[in-house]
Each structure stands twice: as structure tokens, then as C-alpha cells.
Amino acid sequence: MPINVLMPALSPTMEKGNLAKWLKKEGDSIKSGDVLAEIETDKATMEVEAVDEGVLAKIIVPEGTADVPVNDLIALIAGEGEDPGSVQAPGGGAKAEAPKASPAEAPKADAKTSDNAQMSYARSNEAPDAAKAVNPAAGQPAASPASGGEGGRVFSSPLARRLAKMDGIDLGAIQGTGPHGRVIARDVQAAKAGGGLKAPASQAAAEAPKAADAPKAASPAPKAAPAGGAPAGLTTDQVKGFYAKDAYEEVPLDGMRKTIAKRLTEAMQVAPHFYLTVDCELDALMTLRETLNGSAGKDKDGKPAFKLSVNDFVIKAMGLALTRVPAANAVWAEDRILRFKHAEVGVAVAIDGGLFTPVIRRADEKTLSTISKEMKDFAARARAKKLKPEEYQGGVTSVSNLGMFGIKHFTAVINPPQSSILAVGAGEKRVVVKDGAPAVVQVMTCTLSCDHRVLDGALGAELVSAFKGLIENPMGMLV
């Protein structure tokens, strides 16, 4: 029997991806560990690694195909003794019934290949058990095979469709509980009542918690979504109608752009934001930074072993502040709050055409030099789009720094499922009143956006105040 190569799920919530490139041709012999293809998701480009031996008999999905649903048959490998020429795609549709979330496969592949993000594919004949073994939640049909993502057919009952239409609810945003994930009337009623929405589609992005960290990763998205899904806004034709035809060029959306649009729209609708702005004096920190950088030893290439940036201090300070205000080190999870022991701080890294927010884990424990080194690595790999999903998923808060552009003050949109984000402005010399007299000090304005479901005003202020204290007395970050 030929082996079915299925579209892998690169993250628990991934529903589809683009088949960017085939690295093997039909007729090529395949060894376990060979890279078969590159899959592009909203943010990352991942390599699909073979776990079988044989001959690549047939490529079902040609390269350059966009939005291939997870678990769709993408190729066939003829096993030993099989004639690759006679291998046929199985009848009755290419869709495998395997539960889609099979993050199980990821670590296996990663273990062998240190740097590159790689995924082995799910084979239809083994996926169910493999998935079940590591992710009990995957055993439930709840993983919504009902919808093929945007544009795909959402299986639903006539009554459910009518109810959704009457209530203006996007069917695609509803978690179906009928047979094979079909959306039925009670699901729409539940969505109307404020529950039962599924994790937003196609967002392997920064936001989804890792399966390993949060076994409920595949559970419905935050509850408060008003009637599900984003309001449609203006249609393409409506928008184009406002402009002369030759006044613009059309830029197709890539996965990252779609994800940013979708997730951040949702964030603003779902998470009630409020903002806390504080000025932090930087003089002590600048002095300490100079001292520390000056004391850095040389590595074997003769370069300084580290060079701390102000942002590294900001990350560390947020990490420590979160652990000092434990109630703020938490995220909203539909019917409960998840409170963390260690601080996970995401850092927005701008790249061409979008951004990543890789997460510094245990930022409270790590030394400034470790944080600095990790950030350099993350930033480099973010620009190459080589971050692994688990490196940009999770996090309790994020840091977004636009100081290098001279921005003095701004507010940022919380990156779900995180509960806050710190918008950091430029450090600049300002005249302030000190002890009744004008004085020149270096000041950085920071604004924390808070999710009110988790953080109340006073709690947010406590967090901001702890952060400010650490920035202004930076020696506290060294001990």
C-alpha cells in the first residue's frame, strides 16, 4: 500500500497552509529524514520531513498551492516493492479522517534537526493514535474538521445556517458539536449566548499556546466575542469604489498579513483594553548599562561577549515585575484565569511585511546577558522566517519598542491570549521638575495596554509601578 503524505499541522490550531515548494520530484527515492517540501503558514516557513522510505510516487498538491487544509493528501510514497507508476490516489476523497492536531510529530523532527524548523507529516494510517498519545484532546472530534477554514465549506444544518444568519453570527467561527463537527442549532445558540466559538482559524501565529504548555489549546477562543467573527467591514469592491482605478496597485495578502488582521481585530473586540502610561527615568539604567557592557569579556573571536540594549533591560524588568505582582502574571481562558509561576515575555520583532513576537521564557530568571543573546538569535531567525511555532506562541505579556523611530508615546494592541502589552517609547532628555527645580533627565515613556478581564486598573498600575521601579533602580535586576 502506498503511504499517504498528509498536510501536516504545524501548530495545534493550524487549519491550512501553503505548499510553497517541493524539494523532491516524482520518482525521487526518499529516505527517512529527507526534506520533502516546504510549507508556508501565516508566519513561518517549515520543512516537511519524511518518516518513511520509498519513492515519491505522486505529488497530489503542486507547489505554489495556497490554503491546503491540514490532513489533505499532498503526495504518495510508494513503499518497498511497490511500483511507483501504479500508485494511485485513494478513491473517495483525499481527506484523511485523522484528528488534525498532531503536534506530536513536531518535537520528533526537531530533535534531529537543530536549527531549522521542521515537521514530519502525518500519515493517514497512523495519525489517530499518534495524536491521541500525546494530546488527549485530539481524540475528541471537537477539532472541528467541519470547516475547511475560510472559503471552505462549513458543514452545518439548515436551521443552524438560518439562525446564524438571523443573528448575524459567522458560521465559520462556531465550534460544531454535531456529527463530524457539523454546526447545529444548539451551537449557534451557544455562540449567541457567548460561548462555543472555536479557536480562530489559521492562526499558527504568536498567539496560540503550545499544546504541551496548555493541553486545552484547541478549546474555544475567548468567550466574550460578540456574536463571533469579525464584522465584515467594507467589501473589496466597496473600498475600490472610493479610488480611481489607476491610483493603486493591489497587494495580495500573505498568511502573516491575514493573521495579523484577523487576530488583532479580534483582540480589540474581545479583550477590553485600557491603557496606563508612565514616565521612567533612564539615567541610572544608562550608567549601569555602560558599566556592564564595558565589563563584558571577549569571546573567542575577540568580540564582546555581550552587548546589552535598553530593550534587554525592559524585557528583564517586565519579567521581574510580573513575578512581583503575581496576579498580573495571568491570562484569560474563557471560563477561568491561568496564572503563571514564571514570566513569559514576548518581544515584537518587526520584519519585512509583518512582525513576530518570539517569547523569552522565564524572563524573570534569566540574566540580562542570556536575554540579550536569545533576543539576537530570535531577531535573526524571525527575519529569516525560521522561528518555530513554539518559539512565538504563549507569553503573558509582550514588549513593543518603537523608540528607535523616535516615537515618544504610543499604545499597542494586546496579542491574544496574552493579557497585556508594553509600548515603549524613545529615551530622550527632558526637563523635569526635581526637588522644586528644573532638571534634565533621560526619560522613557511606557504605556501598558491591559486586558480588563484579567487586570483591573489598580492591578495594572501595580505592575507598571513595579516595572518603573526596576527601570529606575536597575541594580535590582542584577540580583
Add this chain to the structure above:
Amino acid sequence: MSETYDVLIIGAGPGGYVTAIRAAQLGFKTAVVDREHLGGICLNWGCIPTKALLRSAEIFHYFQHPGEYGLTAEKVGFDTAAIVKRSRGVSARLNGGVGMLLKKNKVDVIWGEATVESVAKGNQPGQVTVKESKRAEPPKGAKGAGSYQAKHIIVATGARPRALPGIEPDKKQIWTYYEAMVPETMPKSLLVMGSGAIGIEFASFYRTMGAEVTVVEVLPQILPVEDAEIAAMARKRFEKQGIKILTGAKVTKVEKASDSITATIEGGDGKPQQIKAEKMISAVGVVGNIENLGLEKLGVKTDRGCIVTDGLGRTNVPGLYAIGDVAGPPMLAHKAEHEGVICIETIKGLHTHPMDKGKIPGCTYCQPQIASVGLTEAKAKEQGFQVKVGRFPFAGNGKAIALGEPDGMIKTVFDAKTGQLLGAHMVGAEVTELIQGYVVAMNLESTEEELMHTVFPHPTLSEMMHESVLDAYGKVIHT
């Protein structure tokens, strides 16, 4: 120590034996205990043998009106013993069939009266003691009295006729369905107490066979669970056939003579009246068989003679389950079967939902037949629905006219707001075979639109189902 079963089911009625077969299919080592007959009341003393009797009555009825079809038949008569023998033969045949099915699925049959001594705790299986049954000979290959162990114990002991104090059935003059099923001679006159499905079916049978029949119903409507309009239409037909019907009336006293009973009836037509009849059938409902099973000792929660479950068959005692009549109304074989499958699949860990009791059809096989599913018009209004009601008479249907069955109606009730099919109610020839069309539609959550778009074959009675829907929306063709 005897061997341990995964699943032990007490009661081999339609709920119990179906559950046993499904359990075996799921890989459970399964046993079913019964004290009297495989197939339970349904197959031996209920649904099936009454259908055999009613078939004899139906054919006899046609023989009495041959001229309507251009036929002649003379010296038409019947042989009560032969009618009963045929009915018993049908039961015996199916009874043997159940035995074969159980054997084929490797389900052990244990013969006797079961008492649950304990339920499974940790690795310790539950204990069931089976005492010898005096009621019937065990079928071939059945295991006998003894102590048995099982991890999961399912109570499926069904129900028995309810007895009213002072009017207890005596098997001779006051019958239950047991005696009514096997008359030695056809009684000349009969009083039927209760106008539910059982009472009405026997009233219809005995009237067709020539008895003077009086039906006494305490509620204002015969067939109290049916739609008022349908029940009224049926009543008219029954009265035309010569059945005397007293509603809102109560049998308060029964005096027995050697060859008759005299019942005192209050209410109905005003002053108390006395009705003399050769026999009387008590059909005032059934009560769950919850006694002598050891339930009290285990602390199993019961309510009004039935075991309380969570909709998936689980009782308040882990390891003990209940399905079918003993788990509460509606007390119907098809409900028991379905409930049993849900229960065992839940035990297996499959994804199950509690049965939607609002979508269980009910059938009464009198002449004319009655069938219904979902809400009556009155119930729908009571629940706050704004309804659209469709009606279509048999007189407007070609097939019905050709059959010589121009009396009857199909009624549909829709939610005016959403188009949801809330209920369907039928009276007339063969409607018990039609109702499932609406049941499927309801389970698929069809709205009026899909039903209107469905092509019904011509010429069939089912066309009336289409027309009734059309009528609800003012689009009916043939009236």
C-alpha cells in the same frame, strides 16, 4: 471466583439486548440477564404481538367491506385461537432471533433474577447475584444462577402495568395487556380503562372483532399525548366505528359477577353511571421495575418509580447505569434501544450526546393509525413559539383515495420565526410508516425550505407530508 464481565446488563428487552449487542461490537465482554424472555415485553407481550393481532383485525375489517373494492366475500369469520396462535408464533420467531443475535455476538445469556450487590470500585468489579427464575425455562446455552462480576452494570429492567387501587387486574375479568393479548374467546363487551396507546390499540382490535367497547379516559382528551386536533379526529372515527368514549371520566368502583364486571364511572356525561361488560382492560400506564435489584442499598437515586440518569445512562452511583423504561419516560422500545447505545458508547469513551427526547416519534396502531413527533400545536404555543401550522387531508391525496382511505390528516407545526419543524402529527392509514420522514428532517434540523425542496414520490401517501408543509406557508396545491 466467577469470570468478570466488562458489561453486565439486567434485562433482555429491546433496550437490554440491543445494548448487549452494541457492547459486544465495541469489544466488551458482555452478559445479559433475564428472568423470563429474550426481547422483553416489546417482543413478547407488547409492540410485536399486538401488531400481529391488529393485522388480523385489519384484514377482517376489509373482509367485512368487500363491496367497496368490487369484491364479494361470504361467510367471513374468525377463529380466536388461530389469531392468538399466529400472534404468539410471531413473538416466538423473533424471540428465537434475539437469541441467535446474542449468540452470534458472543453475548452470554444468564437466566434468573438479578440483584446488584456492589458496583465496581477501583480495580474491584461490581457483584451481581443471580437467583433461579421460576417464570420460564432458560433458553439453550444460558448460564444459570450464581454470582457474577462486572465492571459496568446496566439496569434495563423495563416496566410493568400500573394497577389502580381497588381495580387491580385479576387476570380473569380485569385484564392487563398480558391477558388481553391471549383471549380464549372474543368478549362480547369490553371496558377499556385508559386511552393511551395500549388502551386504544386493544379497543380498536376488540371493536373490529365485534365487541361492544367503551373507553374511559380521565383526561379531557383521548390519546392525551397527541395533538388535540388529531386526537379529536381519531375520536370521531372511533365513535363512528361504534366505540363508546367517555373522557374526563373516572372508573371509581368495579363490581365483579361470575361472567361480567360492572364499573361505576363518574364524570364525563354528568351523573355517575354504571357500565356492565364481560371483560375490562386496565391500561392506565406502566411503572418502572426498580424493585429487588438492590438499588436501595446502593443508594441509587429514583424518582416516581424510575431510576434517575444523566441522559447518558449514568446513575448517581458510578459503575451503575440505567436505560429504557426503568430510566423514565417516554417508555418506548425505540427510546430504550437508542438510550442503550448512547450509554454503552459513553462507557466506551466515544463522543456521545444525551438523546433529544423531543425528537422521539410515537405510534399507535389503531384503526386509523396515529403517529407523531415533536411538539403538539398547543405545547409549541405553551413554550412561547409563534407557530405556522400546516394541514393536509387524506381526501386530497390520490393514493389515499385509491386505497379507499380518504379519512385522515397530516399536520405540521413550524416555528414562524426560524422555520424550524417543531412537530408533526398524523392520523390515517399507514401513517406509522410515514412519520420517520419528519423525524429524519427534524434530526437534520431541516427548515420548511428543505422540506419544500424535497421531491416526494407520486403517487404515495407521503405526498401529503409535502403538502402539509406547503400549507403551513400558504403554498398548498391540492386543497
